[in-house]
Amino acid sequence: MSDSNSSAHHLSLLLYSSSRLLIQQFQIRLNELNLTYPQYLVMSVLWEEDGLLVNKIGQKLHLDSGTLTPLLKKLESMNFVKRNRSESDERTVAIQLTYPGKSLQVKVLELLKPLEENFSEIENPELSTLNHSIKSLLERIESSKNRN
Amino acid sequence: MSDSNSSAHHLSLLLYSSSRLLIQQFQIRLNELNLTYPQYLVMSVLWEEDGLLVNKIGQKLHLDSGTLTPLLKKLESMNFVKRNRSESDERTVAIQLTYPGKSLQVKVLELLKPLEENFSEIENPELSTLNHSIKSLLERIESSKNRN
C-alpha cells in the first residue's frame, strides 16, 4: 500500500490514528470533570467568545446540528451553558455560559497543564511546521469540497 | 487560546478537524460500494495481509474489539470476509478474505483514484514531511502512554 497512488490513503490513516490517540490523552484527564473531548471543545470555543449561535460553533468545529444539539443539551443539563432562542431570529439558538461554565475554564486548564507541558518538549519549529502543514491541508480539503 | 500553553489543544483540534474532513472525502466515494471508512481500512489491512487475527488488525488501526467485533460481523454479513476461530488457540479469531472481498480491492482503487490524483498535486516533499511529522507525533503519544 506504499504505491505511488496511496498518499491520500496513507495520510488519512495517519490523521485518523493520531487524532484518536491524542484525543484519548485529553480524555483521560477530562474524565476527572466528567467532560468528553467534544464537550471540552465546545466549551473552549465559548470561553473564547460567549453567546455564539449553534451555527457558529458548528463552523468553528466543523460539526453540524445533528452532533451539536444533543451535546449542547447535555452541557445544559450539566449546568455549564444555557440555550436561548433569539428574539430577533427565532430560528437561531444562542449559547450562553453559566457561572459554573465560566468557572470550569480554570479547572480544565489546570487539569491539562501536564499534557501541554509534555508538548512543550517538542521543538517549537517542528510543531509550528506541523500545525501550518495541517492547516493548509485542511483548507485544501475544504476548497476541493466546494468544487465537487 | 493561542497562549504559549495551548499547543496540544491547538494541534488536537487541527487533527480532529482535518481527519474528519479527509475521511468525509473518502466516504463520499465509498458510498457507491456501501462501505464505510473504517470498513475500508479493515479491508485495506487484509488486502495487505490476509488471515490476520482480530488482535493484529486492531494493532494496525489502533482499534479494540469493541469496535472491531461488530464491524467484522458486518463485513462478514456483506460476504467480504469470514471469521474463523483458530484451532490452535480457541481464543483467537482469524479473518479471511472471501473471493468477493478480494475482488473488491480493484473496484475501491478505481473509485478512489480521483482522490489520490488530487493529492498528487501537493508537492511531494511537503506531503512526505507532513507524513513524517505526524508519524513521529504518533510514536511520541504512544510512548508517553506507556509512561502514564
Added chain:
DNA sequence: TCAATTTAAATTGTATCAAATCTAATCATC
C-alpha cells in the same frame, strides 16, 4: 404581497469509538 426558496435547529437512523465488564481459553509456576 405572498408563494417559493432558503436557512437554522431538531429529529431520526446507522455506524462508529472506547471504557468497563464478562467469558472462555491459555499460560505460568510451583
Added chain:
DNA sequence: GATGATTAGATTTGATACAATTTAAATTGA
C-alpha cells in the same frame, strides 16, 4: 496437574458523527 494470572474476543453502555428528513422562521422576487 491444579490454580491464579493473563489474554483474546464479545458484550454493554454512553457519547459522538453524519446523512437525510422535518419543522418553523425568515427572505426573496415576480
